[in-house]
Amino acid sequence: MGFKAYLHKVQYYETDQMGVVHHSNYIRWFEESRVDFMEQIGSNYDALERDGYISPVTSVKCDYKTMAKFGDSVYIITKLERFNGITFSLTYKVIDSVTKELRAIGESNHCFINGKGKLISLKKENTKYYGLLLETVGKEMEEF
Amino acid sequence: MGFKAYLHKVQYYETDQMGVVHHSNYIRWFEESRVDFMEQIGSNYDALERDGYISPVTSVKCDYKTMAKFGDSVYIITKLERFNGITFSLTYKVIDSVTKELRAIGESNHCFINGKGKLISLKKENTKYYGLLLETVGKEMEEF
Amino acid sequence: MGFKAYLHKVQYYETDQMGVVHHSNYIRWFEESRVDFMEQIGSNYDALERDGYISPVTSVKCDYKTMAKFGDSVYIITKLERFNGITFSLTYKVIDSVTKELRAIGESNHCFINGKGKLISLKKENTKYYGLLLETVGKEMEEF
Amino acid sequence: MGFKAYLHKVQYYETDQMGVVHHSNYIRWFEESRVDFMEQIGSNYDALERDGYISPVTSVKCDYKTMAKFGDSVYIITKLERFNGITFSLTYKVIDSVTKELRAIGESNHCFINGKGKLISLKKENTKYYGLLLETVGKEMEEF
Numbered sequence: 001m002g003f004k005a006y007l008h009k010v011q012y013y014e015t016d017q018m019g020v021v022h023h024s025n026y027i028r029w030f031e032e033s034r035v036d037f038m039e040q041i042g043s044n045y046d047a048l049e050r051d052g053y054i055s056p057v058t059s060v061k062c063d064y065k066t067m068a069k070f071g072d073s074v075y076i077i078t079k080l081e082r083f084n085g086i087t088f089s090l091t092y093k094v095i096d097s098v099t100k101e102l103r104a105i106g107e108s109n110h111c112f113i114n115g116k117g118k119l120i121s122l123k124k125e126n127t128k129y130y131g132l133l134l135e136t137v138g139k140e141m142e143e144f
Numbered sequence: 145m146g147f148k149a150y151l152h153k154v155q156y157y158e159t160d161q162m163g164v165v166h167h168s169n170y171i172r173w174f175e176e177s178r179v180d181f182m183e184q185i186g187s188n189y190d191a192l193e194r195d196g197y198i199s200p201v202t203s204v205k206c207d208y209k210t211m212a213k214f215g216d217s218v219y220i221i222t223k224l225e226r227f228n229g230i231t232f233s234l235t236y237k238v239i240d241s242v243t244k245e246l247r248a249i250g251e252s253n254h255c256f257i258n259g260k261g262k263l264i265s266l267k268k269e270n271t272k273y274y275g276l277l278l279e280t281v282g283k284e285m286e287e288f
Numbered sequence: 289m290g291f292k293a294y295l296h297k298v299q300y301y302e303t304d305q306m307g308v309v310h311h312s313n314y315i316r317w318f319e320e321s322r323v324d325f326m327e328q329i330g331s332n333y334d335a336l337e338r339d340g341y342i343s344p345v346t347s348v349k350c351d352y353k354t355m356a357k358f359g360d361s362v363y364i365i366t367k368l369e370r371f372n373g374i375t376f377s378l379t380y381k382v383i384d385s386v387t388k389e390l391r392a393i394g395e396s397n398h399c400f401i402n403g404k405g406k407l408i409s410l411k412k413e414n415t416k417y418y419g420l421l422l423e424t425v426g427k428e429m430e431e432f
Numbered sequence: 433m434g435f436k437a438y439l440h441k442v443q444y445y446e447t448d449q450m451g452v453v454h455h456s457n458y459i460r461w462f463e464e465s466r467v468d469f470m471e472q473i474g475s476n477y478d479a480l481e482r483d484g485y486i487s488p489v490t491s492v493k494c495d496y497k498t499m500a501k502f503g504d505s506v507y508i509i510t511k512l513e514r515f516n517g518i519t520f521s522l523t524y525k526v527i528d529s530v531t532k533e534l535r536a537i538g539e540s541n542h543c544f545i546n547g548k549g550k551l552i553s554l555k556k557e558n559t560k561y562y563g564l565l566l567e568t569v570g571k572e573m574e575e576f
Contacts (some may be wrong), residue, residue, distance in 0.1 A: 155463065176443055214477075266486055
């Protein structure tokens, strides 16, 4: 079973004076889609934080191909690329919802930290969440 | 003695496709200036939160007069309008740093809440902060 | 016929260190719902700008009642309160999508400006848009 | 002669519920410092846009090392790494203003586009700006 692509409607406040979406918002769209992806695999980030863990972004990148505009909607397609029990990588594709034109591709890396700010092994500390991530590696949201 | 006006340089990411600063950013500028104002009166919001209090915004408004643009810098002039020991009101003027043209005026209202989410009387719970606010009522940052 | 309430899922990047949605985002949510409302009445802001008009916000206010959190979704209910052919007022209610608890109420005022930056009468310059707005006065999105 | 490091005071609205600066803001800080850097080399982005050019971001990345918090100020140190007349790369270091601890490193790539949306060679179209960039390659803002 695949995952449902995440749909985002471009907001006016996301534009800049170039008349297109400000590039920093794509980093936020990655997060929107990532949260949705985590919910779809049966976990959710909100619950993870309530359990006392946080999962900070250790790096992010984005390659801009074409420009999203106000009036557009875009799909942000997330894929869990790699997970070793301690860190994980996600990749993203941003695609226009109508023309399917590629707007951007990106990647983010993450780890898990407990309430004391220490890096943890999910394999040891949260078997359920570990299992969920492990079986999701390589799977991707369906494009449309 | 007056307080020093808070200077903000307009950022590109604050613009929208109208070619001017998106109106929501003025609300953020009020916060920037408010934090600076609190530091100038000898308190600071960071310390207040470490003491276990938060001071949420209970209302905010802004009247837009003329439009700030990328390339501009603006002064945001804060004044403590009212403080009754439990709630307080601040007013704001946004002024172009060069032409002194008025960009916007605004107001925000605030209360104090403790770690349990309960409304508190600063008069009872934090005499020092109470005194600082009380003697600041009616004083305003100097415009330039 | 009523209008469909606008649904917004709270995003992680909308939170602040108080653990709730930063108050400035409600101003952006008003815009999200306003754009959606305009589309539902048969106009859309994107088309208006392509016709050479802009409709800036002349004032905005928000009263915060309770705090939206990450993990929540909210309805933002827009109503066209007043329209005189030149300026118009919208009011907003932000309501939790599950508990229906009121999060905030707000208001924004707007005018129309042409490409030369001059205030215009929509009644004279754009009969179609004028009619659409006029017949929408007093109607509100349905809450759910 | 070196360039002056760009100082940014962390704002409350830049934090998220992790209690630190939301990672997307570093991408905006890069822009703040980039604009300041361009002004320091004798150009400025505002003037470039008035001349009919835009310089979009074609890619961006950021590696997060330690977390900036509300109450902190950071230096964002920009360096023009590469410029070939058509595209250019900037690198960034984000450093705590007091402890000098490294918060993040990053990179952005850019091109130049004219009013018709076509990629241009700055060498041909704007000799002055071309010269300014060329002589700046490899130079960096001074850290403090």
